[in-house]
Amino acid sequence: GESVGLHLPTLSVQEGDNSIINCAYSNSASDYFIWYKQESGKGPQFIIDIRSNMDKRQGQRVTVLLNKTVKHLSLQIAATQPGDSAVYFCAEISHQTGANNLFFGTGTRLTVIP
């Protein structure tokens, strides 16, 4: 089956700096990707998504970049705030294969230093 993984299990950044969280995926047929944020004691929360026909998508303070050539996904958080401290998961799905479930990576723990 598909596997989704993260390069960095932990990331510490100074408040106000930009954060970049990376994700590698293995299924070249994946056509939809989502970033989730999970705060301690809570369920994952949708942040932003991107379809495979796009290279970049921007949200509020977040940008997702997709490089299909190397099967790499990144989440950029601008002006990181203490409230951004959480575990971030990338997830992928291939609608083409008929698979009907998301595959999640193991997560990256982001710690924002005040």
Next chain:
Amino acid sequence: DSGVTQTPKHLITATGQRVTLRCSPRSGDLSVYWYQQSLDQGLQFLIHYYNGEERAKGNILERFSAQQFPDLHSELNLSSLELGDSALYFCASSVGPKPSEQFFGPGTRLTVL
């Protein structure tokens, strides 16, 4: 608040026992997904129901089963519990059959002693 509710919030039980976890999706959502999250691990997809019918199965053990009722709430049944079943169990819901934008519930923390 995602609009997805899960009960109970915490559950402590012994090995060999059986428990039932309950999930109510967001109003209007027809899909329910169940995930298991062990300590410091990612989410492992268990099973997906859409409008009462099973749509996809992931790494769900034979000791586990689920169903979605006509009112669209779902239950995950875990039997012959083992220590390794201790985990957070999340339910998520989405409008359609494709797991595009899923909204997750707060989870049920299961502790097997």
